[in-house]
Structures are given as structure tokens and as C-alpha cells.
Amino acid sequence: NLMVCTYLPLYSTQVLFFGFGWLFFMRQLFKDYEVRHYVVQVVFSVTFAFSCTMFELIIFEILGALSSSSRYFHWKLNLYVILLVLIFVVPFYIGYFVVSNIRLLQRQRLLFACMVWFTFMYFFWKLGDPFPILSPKHGILSIEQLISRVGVIGVTLMALLSGFGAVNCPYTYMSYFLRNVTDSDILALERRLLQTMDMIVSKKKRIAMTRRQMYQRGEDQNKQTGFWGMIKSVTSTQTGSENLSLVQQEVDALEELSRQLFLETVDLQATKERIEYSKTFQGKYFNFLGYFFSIYCVWKIFMVKFWSQHISFILVGIIIVTSIRGLLITLTKFFYAISSSKSSNVIVLVLAQIMGMYFVSSVLLMRMSMPLEYRSIVTEVLGELQFNFYHRWFDVIFLVSALSSILFLYLAHKQAPEKHMAL
Amino acid sequence: MCSAGSRVCRKLTRCFGGGVGKSSLVHLLCQNQVLGNPSWTVGCSVDVRVQDYKEGTPEEKTFYIELWDVGGSVGNASSVKSTRAVFYNSVNGIILVHDLTNKKSSQNLYRWSLEALNKDSSPTGVIISNGDYDREQFAENPVPLLLIGTKFDQIPENKRSEVLTRTAFLSEDFNAEEINLDCTNPRYLAAGTSNAVKLSRFFDKVIEKRYFTRDPSQMTGFTDRKRFNFKSLHYD
Numbered sequence: 279n280l281m282v283c284t285y286l287p288l289y290s291t292q293v294l295f296f297g298f299g300w301l302f303f304m305r306q307l308f309k310d311y312e313v314r315h316y317v318v319q320v321v322f323s324v325t326f327a328f329s330c331t332m333f334e335l336i337i338f339e340i341l342g343a344l345s346s347s348s349r350y351f352h353w354k355l356n357l358y359v360i361l362l363v364l365i366f367v368v369p370f371y372i373g374y375f376v377v378s379n380i381r382l383l384q385r386q387r388l389l390f391a392c393m394v395w396f397t398f399m400y401f402f403w404k405l406g407d408p409f410p411i412l413s414p415k416h417g418i419l420s421i422e423q424l425i426s427r428v429g430v431i432g433v434t435l436m437a438l439l440s441g442f443g444a445v446n447c448p449y450t451y452m453s454y455f456l457r458n459v460t461d462s463d464i465l466a467l468e469r470r471l472l473q474t475m476d477m478i479v480s481k482k483k484r485i486a487m488t489r490r491q492m493y494q495r496g497e498d499q500n501k502q503t504g505f506w507g508m509i510k511s512v513t514s515t516q517t518g519s520e521n522l523s524l525v526q527q528e529v530d531a532l533e534e535l536s537r538q539l540f541l542e543t544v545d546l547q548a549t550k551e552r553i554e555y556s557k558t559f560q561g562k563y564f565n566f567l568g569y570f571f572s573i574y575c576v577w578k579i580f581m582v583k584f585w586s587q588h589i590s591f592i593l594v595g596i597i598i599v600t601s602i603r604g605l606l607i608t609l610t611k612f613f614y615a616i617s618s619s620k621s622s623n624v625i626v627l628v629l630a631q632i633m634g635m636y637f638v639s640s641v642l643l644m645r646m647s648m649p650l651e652y653r654s655i656v657t658e659v660l661g662e663l664q665f666n667f668y669h670r671w672f673d674v675i676f677l678v679s680a681l682s683s684i685l686f687l688y689l690a691h692k693q694a695p696e697k698h699m700a701l
Numbered sequence: 702m703c704s705a706g707s708r709v710c711r712k713l714t715r716c717f718g719g720g721v722g723k724s725s726l727v728h729l730l731c732q733n734q735v736l737g738n739p740s741w742t743v744g745c746s747v748d749v750r751v752q753d754y755k756e757g758t759p760e761e762k763t764f765y766i767e768l769w770d771v772g773g774s775v776g777n778a779s780s781v782k783s784t785r786a787v788f789y790n791s792v793n794g795i796i797l798v799h800d801l802t803n804k805k806s807s808q809n810l811y812r813w814s815l816e817a818l819n820k821d822s823s824p825t826g827v828i829i830s831n832g833d834y835d836r837e838q839f840a841e842n843p844v845p846l847l848l849i850g851t852k853f854d855q856i857p858e859n860k861r862s863e864v865l866t867r868t869a870f871l872s873e874d875f876n877a878e879e880i881n882l883d884c885t886n887p888r889y890l891a892a893g894t895s896n897a898v899k900l901s902r903f904f905d906k907v908i909e910k911r912y913f914t915r916d917p918s919q920m921t922g923f924t925d926r927k928r929f930n931f932k933s934l935h936y937d
Contacts, residue, residue, distance in 0.1 A: 312803050468787045475747055475769075475788075482749040483765050486731070490751050533746065540744030540784065547780035
């Protein structure tokens with residue numbers, strides 16, 4: 279059957295993407311946790327699969343693979359599924375798992391989850407009011423309403439991440455910015471850390487011994503009767519516990535210091551490793567890329583028009599691959615940093631939501647980088663959205679994010695060498 | 702009245718990121734109280750337990766035991782691993798803590814125990830191990846190990862025997878005793894229970910290894926200045 283033949287490569291790649299999302303979930307995100315609710319894994323993999331398929335369809339568009347009507351059909355199908363997942367399925371499950379974690383509401387889980395979802399829909403709808411994202415001739419329940427709102431959220435996210443990434447990537451990889459960290463710096467800091475731990479230990483020993491003595495004396499006190507016995511017991515325990523609370527305060531201060539020293543040591547180790555990495559071949563390659571992309575980003579910041587559409591096509595491919603990879607890495611780091619065994623389900627679903635919105639809006643924005651002949655399909659499928667608005671909105675947020683990142687990194691860079699001088 | 706003797710240094714290694722209950726466990730072991738507000742452990746936190754060696758016999762002595770809780774929630778980056786290696790010096794005993802409701806935490810134990818035991822294998826302290834388990838290494842290991850499983854109360858009745866079989870295999874692999882408890886309930890370690898006996902035995906073994914057998918491999922470069930005073934004073 280002809281239909282099956284043409285659609286087979288598409289479906290097989292979709293299954294491939296699904297498998298990749300599944301493996302990524304199992305091996306990377308959830309490698310330290312047990313998967314108790316398989317629905318989370320399925321939802322994550324489905325979101326990933328359909329998002330990647332959208333990119334694939336753009337590539338097919340440019341290459342001219344499949345017939346244009348089948349491409350159009352798949353675009354529409356994909357879009358409906360993604361919107362269904364991003365607006366109905368994922369928010370509902372996020373609400374469901376959040377409610378499950380709260381003990382009070384656990385009995386009426388479904389009811390509260392539905393309530394949370396309706397609140398989400400209300401705010402989601404309200405999002406459309408301040409933005410001129412639609413031409414007025416669209417009805418209330420059209421697909422454009424949903425896409426426009428998803429687009430706004432996703433574009434804001436993308437611009438924030440791109441702005442920060444544009445500034446952070448050169449800063450991280452370019453050796454010009456790397457502070458000089460020697461082994462003796464690290465050793466000195468580690469010695470300070472261990473000294474602090476020793477002080478904590480000796481104070482805690484005093485506390486433990488005093489407490490034990492008080493406990494033993496307390497037993498003896500119970501045997502003492504009479505007026506003087508009572509007075510003695512009151513005064514001795516009071517001075518005992520006063521001393522204890524004083525020492526305990528010192529211990530608390532020292533523990534705070536030890537935590538700071540630990541984090542500083544980790545920071546120094548990370549910088550040292552980055553320096554070593556920059557000397558390797560991979561490091562040098564990324565260093566070069568850092569220079570290249572920083573020039574590209576500066577160019578973008580000053581909004582110079584590209585002179586060749588074909589360069590922009592290659593860049594589209596690179597942008598797709600690096601943004602997927604970058605997003606997955608960022609999501610993983612974020613996940614490790616904030617998740618615990620209780621909240622892991624909720625966080626994964628939130629990440630799936632962000633990922634889906636990110637990919638949908640990157641399709642929107644990619645239209646700008648695509649050669650003219652290929653823009654029509656995106657316009658046709660997504661309806662008559664005010665694309666210009668999205669581009670302007672992206673540029674504004676990108677600028678704001680990049681400038682604040684520059685300020686932030688400048689302050690952090692300034693502070694750091696002084697911190698270590700004070701050792 | 703007994704005054705304390707020299708200290709005995711010991712470490713708690715973690716099995717993976719936060720949520721296992723090491724801080725609650727340490728608090729329970731040292732203060733005999735339940736920890737009211739557990740929070741993320743950044744870096745390493747220490748607590749001290751006063752242990753009566755050979756309690757109830759005429760040779761009873763009092764020792765301090767330092768429990769170093771090496772936090773696992775900051776991350777798996779190699780920079781964090783290198784920094785953690787600083788705390789693995791002069792370890793006299795290891796308590797491996799895992800979450801009974803999470804199988805993966807016990808799987809990670811192999812990796813963590815290798816990290817702690819192989820601390821001398823590389824100069825910068827960065828340990829690269831794929832967690833290959835070598836039974837011989839554990840059989841001739843001089844450092845006493847104890848296996849503690851937490852969150853015992855959260856396992857439903859029908860799954861308990863399955864979990865206990867699994868932990869029995871684990872303790873065999875590590876050549877260690879095992880205790881399964883719930884850190885929010887002090888009755889698991891109440892005096893006279895088999896858990897309390899196992900715990901006392903473990904601490905006594907650690908003290909014995911440290912003070913009553915000469916083991917020069919315990920001292921490493923960093924800790925030269927931490928040479929202990931070997932006078933254990935005890936006056937009755």
C-alpha cells in the first residue's frame with residue numbers, strides 16, 4: 279500500500295525518538311530513583327518523540343521529502359497531539375502528583391487535580407490578553423488560540439535561556455576568563471576545611487560529655503530530697519545548660535563555615551578541571567566554538583541581517599541539534615540539583631512541559647532563519663499568527679536576559695578572586 | 702564517673718543523593734533523639750557519640766566515636782567527588798546507609814564503598830570506578846562495615862520478607878552486619894533489642910581495631926598532625 283510506504287520512515291523515526299526519550303529518562307534522569315508510576319515515563323517519552331518529529335518535518339520540508347500534502351497532514355497531526363499533551367495531559371498529571379504529595383488532600387486526589395487543572399487553564403487563557411498575538415478574525419476555540427499562548431510561554435523561555443547561554447558559553451569555555459587555580463590553593467582550602475571540622479568535633483565532644491554528666495547527675499539528684507537538694511539541682515542544671523547553649527551556638531557558626539568552605543572547594547576543583555579540559559583537543563575545539571558563537575551572538579544583539587540564506591539553513595541544523603542537546607543537559611543538571619525521591623515525578627513532568635513548549639516555539643522562531651521558500655508551510659500549518667510579534671518579543675527578552683547575565687557574571691567574576699586572596 | 706578516652710574516627714558513607722535519612726540516623730545514634738527538622742546536608746556534618754566499650758564488664762572504658770556524615774545531595778560531578786575524598790582520610794569503620802523503599806540506593810552502595818575504601822589509589826583523590834564488585838576485596842577488608850536500611854516502616858507488610866531477603870544478600874556481599882530500622886522511631890534501637898546489640902558490637906569492633914591492634918595503614922599524610930593521644934583515662 280502506497281500510503282504505508284510513504285509514512286513508514288516517519289513512523290519508524292517517531293518510534294526511534296520515543297525509544298531515545300525512554301532510555302534518556304531511565305538512564306540519565308531517573309538513574310537513582312525507582313520508577314513507580316510508569317505513566318510519567320510514557321508522558322515524557324511521548325512529548326520528546328513528538329517534539330523531535332516536528333524538527334524532522336522541517337528538515338523534510340527543506341529536503342523536499344514526501345509529498346507536500348502528506349507533509350501537511352503530518353504537521354497537523356503532530357501539532358494536535360503535542361497541544362493535547364502540553365495543555366491537557368501534562369498539566370493534569372503535574373497537578374495530580376503535587377496533590378498526591380500533600381497529605382491533607384490525598385483522599386480526594388482526582389477532584390483536587392481537576393481543580394488545579396482548571397486554575398491552570400484560566401491563567402493560560404488570560405495570558406492571551408496583554409499580547410497582540412492573533413489577528414481578530416479567529417474564533418474562540420480555534421487551534422491558533424492555543425498555539426499562540428503556548429508560543430508566548432515557550433518563546434519567553436527560549437529567549438531567557440538563549441540570552442543566558444549566549445553570555446555563559448563563551449565565559450565558561452574561553453580560557454581568557456578562567457581564573458588561575460593552583461593545586462596549593464586547593465590544598466590550603468581543604469586544610470582549612472578539615473581544621474574547621476576538627477574544631478566542630480572537639481566542641482561536640484564537650485557537649486556530649488557534659489550532657490552525659492548532667493544526665494547521670496540528674497539521676498543522682500532525684501535521690502536528693504529536701505529544700506537544699508532542690509536548690510542545688512536547679513542551679514547546677516541551669517549553669518550546665520547555659521554553657522551548653524553557648525557551645526552549641528559556636529558549633530552552629532562553625533558548621534555554617536564548614537559548609538561554605540566545602541562549596542568553595544568544590545568551586546575551585548571545578549575551575550581546575552575546566553582549565554585542564556581547556557588544554558585538551560576537545561577543549562580547544564569548544565574554545566574556538568565559543569569565540570565563533572560569541573561573535574554570532576554579538577551580531578544578533580545588534581540585529582544585522584544575514585547576507586546568505588544558505589548559511590542560515592546550515593545554522594538551522596546546528597541550532598536544532600545543539601539546542602536539543604543543550605536543553606537535555608540543562609534539564610538533567612537542574613533535575614539532579616532540585617529533585618528528591620518525593621518530588622521527582624512532579625519535576626520530570628514540569629521538565630517535559632518546558633521541553634514541549636520550548637520545541638514548539640523554536641519551530642515558530644525558526645521560521646525566521648529558514649529560507650523564504652520554506653516558510654510557507656509553517657505559516658500554513660500554524661495559521662495566521664502574528665509572527666513578527668514573536669520575533670520582536672524574542673529579541674526583547676533575549677536582550678534583557680543577555681544584559682542581565684553579563685551583569686551577573688561580571689559581579690561574580692569580580693568577587694571570586696578577592697575571596698581567595700583573603701585566605 | 703568515667704571521663705572519655707581518645708577519640709575514634711569513623712565515617713558514614715552515603716549511597717546516593719538526599720532523602721535516604723543519614724542525618725536522621727546520625728542524630729538518633731548520637732543524641733538518642735529523633736531529628737525534628739531534617740534538611741539537605743551540604744558537604745559533611747559531624748556528630749559525636751559516647752560509647753561504652755565492653756559495657757557491663759570490668760574492662761569497661763568510655764570512648765568518643767565521631768560519625769562523619771558525608772552528604773550526597775550536592776551532586777555527582779567529579780569536582781564534588783574530589784572534594785568528598787578529603788573526608789575519607791583515616792576511616793576506622795564505615796556505615797553504609799540505604800533506603801529500603803528504593804532498590805537503586807542499595808545498588809549504588811557498591812560504588813560508594815569502593816570510593817571510600819580506594820581513597821589512596823589516586824593522588825588527587827578522584828576515584829573512577831564502574832562499581833565492579835570484587836568479593837575478595839571485601840573479604841580481606843580491614844575496615845569494619847555495617848549496613849543500615851532506613852524507612853523500614855514505609856514498607857507494606859506483604860513486601861517485608863522480600864526486602865529482608867534482598868538485604869540479607871547485600872550484607873553477605875559486604876561481609877557486614879545489617880540493621881533495618883526507621884529513623885523516626887527510637888524503639889528500634891532501644892536497649893536490649895537485637896539491633897542495639899549489633900550496633901554495640903560494631904562500635905566495639907571499631908574501637909578494638911583502632912586501639913588494640915597496631916594498624917599503621919590508617920595514618921595518611923594529611924592526618925599526621927592528628928596523631929591521637931593514646932592515653933585512655935578512665936577513673937571510676
